[in-house]
Amino acid sequence: MAKPFVFRVKMASQTFISSVLSSIYSFRIVFLAVCGIYITYKICQIVYGTYHVRQRFDDIPSLPRHWIFGNLKAMGEKCNPRSGRHADYGFEEIWHELDRPAAFMVDLAPVDVRSFLIVAEPQIAESATQPSNDFKYSLPKSDAMQPLKPLIGKESIITAEDEEWRNLRKRFNRGFAPAHLHNLSPLIISKTQIFVKRIQDAANTGVVVQLKDYAQDLTTDIITQLAIEKDFESQSIPEGQSHKSATGILTASRILSRLIAVAGQGPDPIGQLDPVKRFQRWYYERLFDRELYNVLEQKLKQEQLQPKKRDVATKAIVQLAIADMDPTPALLRNTVAQIKSFLFAGQDTTATMIQWLCYELSKANHDPRSKDILRKLEEEHTAVFGAGAFSALEVLSQPGQAEELLGSKIPYTTAFIKETLRLHPPAGTARMIPEASSTSPPVYADIDGKHARIDGLRVYNCQWLIHRNEKYWGPDAHIFNPDRWLDEEYISNLPPGSWRPFERGPRNCIGQELALLEAKVVMAAVTRGLRFEKVGNTGLNGEKEVWGVANVTTVPCDGMTMRFHLRE
Numbered sequence: 001m002a003k004p005f006v007f008r009v010k011m012a013s014q015t016f017i018s019s020v021l022s023s024i025y026s027f028r029i030v031f032l033a034v035c036g037i038y039i040t041y042k043i044c045q046i047v048y049g050t051y052h053v054r055q056r057f058d059d060i061p062s063l064p065r066h067w068i069f070g071n072l073k074a075m076g077e078k079c080n081p082r083s084g085r086h087a088d089y090g091f092e093e094i095w096h097e098l099d100r101p102a103a104f105m106v107d108l109a110p111v112d113v114r115s116f117l118i119v120a121e122p123q124i125a126e127s128a129t130q131p132s133n134d135f136k137y138s139l140p141k142s143d144a145m146q147p148l149k150p151l152i153g154k155e156s157i158i159t160a161e162d163e164e165w166r167n168l169r170k171r172f173n174r175g176f177a178p179a180h181l182h183n184l185s186p187l188i189i190s191k192t193q194i195f196v197k198r199i200q201d202a203a204n205t206g207v208v209v210q211l212k213d214y215a216q217d218l219t220t221d222i223i224t225q226l227a228i229e230k231d232f233e234s235q236s237i238p239e240g241q242s243h244k245s246a247t248g249i250l251t252a253s254r255i256l257s258r259l260i261a262v263a264g265q266g267p268d269p270i271g272q273l274d275p276v277k278r279f280q281r282w283y284y285e286r287l288f289d290r291e292l293y294n295v296l297e298q299k300l301k302q303e304q305l306q307p308k309k310r311d312v313a314t315k316a317i318v319q320l321a322i323a324d325m326d327p328t329p330a331l332l333r334n335t336v337a338q339i340k341s342f343l344f345a346g347q348d349t350t351a352t353m354i355q356w357l358c359y360e361l362s363k364a365n366h367d368p369r370s371k372d373i374l375r376k377l378e379e380e381h382t383a384v385f386g387a388g389a390f391s392a393l394e395v396l397s398q399p400g401q402a403e404e405l406l407g408s409k410i411p412y413t414t415a416f417i418k419e420t421l422r423l424h425p426p427a428g429t430a431r432m433i434p435e436a437s438s439t440s441p442p443v444y445a446d447i448d449g450k451h452a453r454i455d456g457l458r459v460y461n462c463q464w465l466i467h468r469n470e471k472y473w474g475p476d477a478h479i480f481n482p483d484r485w486l487d488e489e490y491i492s493n494l495p496p497g498s499w500r501p502f503e504r505g506p507r508n509c510i511g512q513e514l515a516l517l518e519a520k521v522v523m524a525a526v527t528r529g530l531r532f533e534k535v536g537n538t539g540l541n542g543e544k545e546v547w548g549v550a551n552v553t554t555v556p557c558d559g560m561t562m563r564f565h566l567r568e
């Protein structure tokens, strides 16, 4: 009896195994077929897209395009992210080779069938960023911003479109208005005092530092205090401790920015697939979000317990934006995305500006023209803030003084800041022109006398080229000259949008008043008491001058290595 039973079991298991194997086999066939269809579809899409790009855009200047590889070779040579310089330098070379057109195209097909229009003239840049009949709030942002999402949140004001963006902007505008920022200026001044103290200490020891570290700590402290009234003490906490420990929020923010594929550096498919990097991105994004969520929740609870404690004038930006709203989890999540966006958009950019301000001051050590500029700054500061080399912050701390003195009493300093942002713009914008369809008409631009069709392209307003375009700024466009800003006739002859470090139109920088306020306070604090000495990449004795590299925004290549000196 036992034998036939064993035999039956054997037969049954053999039948079972063979049916499993045959299902796996048929699944494999189906899977391979689906993959084959998908790959064929993708190849057809790329071939069609490449053909389409090659047929179109003939009216737009570009380097000679290879029939298969378009401008990929030239881009690889001039704008390779691994070349250690920002793509803007490559665009400048191409622009000169093409005899400085108003705009030119870089054809990246077949790697990317959406090619770029690189804009060198303000008129075309304006048409991308000002509202029009077809685009109520200007052209949509480019898809090149997508990799930034873990850093800025999925619902960020930076990437939101249409009414969703409009509502966010309306809610946050109030907190960034100049009058509100001036009420919060004591915070900026007290944080700048710490920044100056750190530089003084470094001057006393003679140590060489990366100014980037000090500037980033300062801007982090300012933006977190102003946005959520939370002091992360970035300038005081030593590396490796508290918020700067391995699991600290400041570390999470720094690591996340490093991990994010850089919009301006092109696609990084290997990095995208790397499981370790993916896990790190996931981990630090959670950590960052959770910390900010907790802080926000705490702040709202305090507010509910003591609603009348402070008047609106001194409220943090975020508290002002969600006052009178029901603090639902969805609102909190959305608000965390905006805080992340302010940290991302306001920290590196402003820190980079501070580094270039100090760099331009440092040139007074060897360049007679810069020495003269420094003398004018000193005279202005002595007239406005009194005689002491470090008197400015004390004067600005007096009630009402910051608004009055920084508003209109330091025109030369304001010109110095504007000139710094003209020659060293830290950030820009890339937009996308939808392909013409039944709902979206074709878009044209006037490029050097030709009415060229440009829909389907990404548009990059290249501030580097627009700000140095001799056609508008004159033959000395490459020279640092703050005096140009005080020449009213010269300025009134510039076409609208010639200076656009904060971009323009409805989607311009919400934090520009804050950035300019920070710049003025820093200039007032450091100009007379400190001397900056560039170490390495000085541009002297055959050395290359410090240049910009892409690191989400454009940052100085060496973190602005400097030594500081106390001035007599």
Ligand code: HEM
Pocket (backbone or CB within 6 Å): 141, 157, 158, 159, 169, 223, 341, 342, 343, 345, 346, 347, 349, 350, 353, 425, 426, 427, 428, 429, 430, 501, 502, 503, 506, 507, 508, 509, 510, 511, 512, 514, 515
């Ligand atoms: C020197 C400093 C700064 C520069 C050069 C700068 C530059 C820019 C530029 C060029 C844009 C347009 C980006 C685009 O269209 O994709 C922008 C947008 C933005 N910036 Fe700034 N920024 C600076 C400081 C700040 C600060 C301090 C904050 C706030 C804390 C901030 C917050 C934002 C936000 C939220 C947007 C998106 C605005 C919107 O789409 O409505 N920025 N910034």
